[in-house]
Amino acid sequence: MSALSVKNVSKIFPALNNKNQSVQALQDVSLEVNENEFVSILGHSGCGKTTLLNLIAGFESPTSGSIFCAEKAVKDPGADRSMVFQDYALFPWLTVRDNIAFGLHLKRINSASIEQSVMHFANLVGLSAFVDSYPHQLSGGMRQRVSIARALAVNPTVLLMDEPFAALDAQNRSMMQQEMIRILAEESKTVVLVTHSIEESINLSDVIVVLTRRPGRVKAVIRVPEPRKMIEDTPSYLEIRKKIRALINDEHDISDTV
Numbered sequence: 001m002s003a004l005s006v007k008n009v010s011k012i013f014p015a016l017n018n019k020n021q022s023v024q025a026l027q028d029v030s031l032e033v034n035e036n037e038f039v040s041i042l043g044h045s046g047c048g049k050t051t052l053l054n055l056i057a058g059f060e061s062p063t064s065g066s067i068f069c070a071e072k073a074v075k076d077p078g079a080d081r082s083m084v085f086q087d088y089a090l091f092p093w094l095t096v097r098d099n100i101a102f103g104l105h106l107k108r109i110n111s112a113s114i115e116q117s118v119m120h121f122a123n124l125v126g127l128s129a130f131v132d133s134y135p136h137q138l139s140g141g142m143r144q145r146v147s148i149a150r151a152l153a154v155n156p157t158v159l160l161m162d163e164p165f166a167a168l169d170a171q172n173r174s175m176m177q178q179e180m181i182r183i184l185a186e187e188s189k190t191v192v193l194v195t196h197s198i199e200e201s202i203n204l205s206d207v208i209v210v211l212t213r214r215p216g217r218v219k220a221v222i223r224v225p226e227p228r229k230m231i232e233d234t235p236s237y238l239e240i241r242k243k244i245r246a247l248i249n250d251e252h253d254i255s256d257t258v
């Protein structure tokens with residue numbers, strides 16, 4: 001079944017006044033994501049990747065085209081699509097427990113089930129010993145684990161991730177990628193990840209979507225031959241990396257207006 005369906009979506013941000021021009025961020029983007037599939041979106045800075053996630057999340061509306069999550073038209077934000085942001089976006093005044101529980105309180109679930117769920121997801125991301133800590137007491141990698149636990153706790157149909165590991169150093173980033181593989185092996189999920197890292201997309205994805213420069217259009221859809229089992233520097237890894245690099249480097253600068 002299709003977990004997420006993006007159909008012919010374009011997005012134009014209108015001019016705010018007569019001094020600036022409207023900006024076309026996306027043009028006729030279509031995308032099908034199957035249940036439990038991991039899809040990465042790659043493309044140059046400013047090509048509309050965050051815009052695409054914001055449209056799927058329902059934070060913005062497309063200028064034309066439509067989006068369906070599990071066959072239901074996306075109109076507003078909803079718990080069926082949860083987002084993990086680059087800067088974690090945790091509530092600093094809440095403990096890890098209450099951060100993870102946040103979306104569950106909104107769902108009006110009873111407190112015993114909430115606690116059970118919090119402990120399940122804290123355990124899944126390896127933070128069961130830190131549920132009473134506050135975000136400022138955690139490292140960047142740990143904060144991002146809380147953010148992932150919070151996003152998963154509401155049992156979304158689709159997990160959206162906007163450069164979730166970009167703020168981490170190389171070592172932590174690679175560790176979080178391994179963690180993501182482990183978490184998804186335990187808890188199957190449909191994921192759409194925006195990243196600048198070709199390697200990250202190869203390590204994590206079933207499918208990699210390369211966008212053109214702005215206005216972002218789908219330039220290529222590439223299937224990873226052995227999803228989450230690719231080994232760096234093997235011939236098949238080097239081949240797919242070369243192919244994606246060529247697609248991205250092939251994109252030239254274009255004018256800044258619609």
Ligand SMILES: Nc1ncnc2c1ncn2[C@@H]1O[C@H](COP(=O)(O)OP(=O)(O)OP(=O)(O)O)[C@@H](O)[C@H]1O
Pocket residue numbers: 013023024025043044045046047048049050051052214
């Ligand atoms: N709310 C907005 N109002 C006006 N223009 C916007 C808005 N959000 C994004 N844009 C414009 O749309 C284009 C795409 O932006 P977007 O943030 O989606 O790019 P991106 O691919 O995520 O870039 P990066 O890789 O740098 O994060 C940019 O030109 C940006 O200035």
Ligand SMILES: [Mg+2]
Pocket residue numbers: 049050051
């Ligand atoms: Mg972005």
